[in-house]
Amino acid sequence: KAGVTQTPRYLIKTRGQQVTLSCSPISGHRSVSWYQQTPGQGLQFLFEYFSETQRNKGNFPGRFSGRQFSNSRSEMNVSTLELGDSALYLCASSPEGPGTFSSYNSPLHFGNGTRLTVT
Amino acid sequence: AQTVTQSQPEMSVQEAETVTLSCTYDTSESDYYLFWYKQPPSRQMILVIRQEAYKQQNATENRFSVNFQKAAKSFSLKISDSQLGDAAMYFCAYRSATGGYNKLIFGAGTRLAVHP
Numbered sequence: 001k002a003g004v005t006q007t008p009r010y011l012i013k014t015r016g017q018q019v020t021l022s023c024s025p026i027s028g029h030r031s032v033s034w035y036q037q038t039p040g041q042g043l044q045f046l047f048e049y050f051s052e053t054q055r056n057k058g059n060f061p062g063r064f065s066g067r068q069f070s071n072s073r074s075e076m077n078v079s080t081l082e083l084g085d086s087a088l089y090l091c092a093s094s095p096e097g098p099g100t101f102s103s104y105n106s107p108l109h110f111g112n113g114t115r116l117t118v119t
Numbered sequence: 120a121q122t123v124t125q126s127q128p129e130m131s132v133q134e135a136e137t138v139t140l141s142c143t144y145d146t147s148e149s150d151y152y153l154f155w156y157k158q159p160p161s162r163q164m165i166l167v168i169r170q171e172a173y174k175q176q177n178a179t180e181n182r183f184s185v186n187f188q189k190a191a192k193s194f195s196l197k198i199s200d201s202q203l204g205d206a207a208m209y210f211c212a213y214r215s216a217t218g219g220y221n222k223l224i225f226g227a228g229t230r231l232a233v234h235p
Contacts, residue, residue, distance in 0.1 A: 003163075033221035043210065043225035056222055088162060094221060107154065108221060110164035 001027055004093050004111035012117045018079040021114045025072050025093030032074040033108065034066060037088040046089075049074055081118045088113045121146040123213050125226035132201045133234050139186075140196045140229045142211030150216035153187070153194045154223065159207040167209070170194065172216075198231075206233040 005024040013019050025032050033048035045058040049068035066076040072093075078085055092108035122145045132138035144153070155167040168180045170187050178185050182202075186195045198205055208230050212223040 031221055035223075042227050043223075045222045045224070048221040058222070090162075090164065092164070092221065107166040107169060108164075108223065109166075110156075113162045115162075 004091055004109050006089075006091050006111035006114050008114060009112065010115045010117075012119065013081050014119055015081055015083060017081050018077060019081060019116060020075055020077045021089055021091075021116070023074045023076075023091030023093075023111060025074070025091075026095075026109055029093035029095045029109070030072050031094040031096060032068055032072065033092050033094075034074070034076050035090040035092065036060075037090060037113070038086070043090075046076065078116075083118050086116060086118045088115050121148070121151075121213050121215065121224050123211055123224050123226040125209075125211055125229050127229045128227070129230045129232070131232040131234060132198070134201055134203060136201055137197060137199045138201055138231065140198075140209050140211075140231070142194045142196070142226055144192050144194065144211070144213050146192070146213065146215075148215055148217070152214045152216065153185075154212040154214065155183070155185070155194075155196045156210045156212060156225075157205075157207045158210065158228075164210070168196065201233050203233050203235065206231055 007022045031050045034046040035043050037043045047057045048055050052068045063079045068074045090113045092110045094106045096106045124143045151172045153170045156164045157167050158164050168183050170178045182199045184197045208228045210228045211226040
């Protein structure tokens with residue numbers, strides 16, 4: 001079974017531009033979450049999606065947005081890029097939906113990430 | 120708000136030896152889950168081991184085991200018979216049993232070097 005696939009693997013953008021990152025979860029997984037990883041702030045939760053609905057959002061400005069499609073694939077978008085948005089963006093999928101006992105214990109399966117550099 | 124602290128930015132171990140990585144956390148919740156993830160240079164986060172807070176028994180997974188001290192809010196990872204492939208960043212993570220079920224709170228990480 002293929003793992004979580006993130007595209008592109010690397011991306012270079014200029015300040016003020018916008019960017020869209022893509023994530024395809026493991027087949028059968030319906031939950032997708034996004035994390036930002038930087039040397040200064042570490043790993044921080046961005047948002048999570050289930051059944052095409054955003055279920056939870058981290059403490060990030062509105063420039064960061066996302067969506068999930070009916071096939072569970074997800075995209076995140078960052079508008080008006082800033083230098084501080086340079087980071088590794090990780091996507092994770094999980095088979096479980098909210099409200100189930102096992103959902104909290106289900107491990108997240110991560111992709112290899114997209115390295116975004118803003119110049 | 121919950122926090123996770125890894126006080127060892129870097130650790131090193133000789134091949135075949137044992138090493139322990141420390142993790143403490145702060146929470147007012149009684150029900151939660153704890154995880155150790157490994158991130159090799161490939162950047163993919165790989166689950167190493169997980170622990171349910173309601174279980175007193177420490178989790179083990181082959182060469183990996185944890186020492187879970189709920190009252191002390193401590194969750195250390197022991198790697199036995201270290202191998203060169205164990206070299207990576209290790210992250211301790213906390214997940215609440217309520218709220219966002221995919222929201223993990225990570226520590227800053229410990230970089231583990233394994234010497235032959």
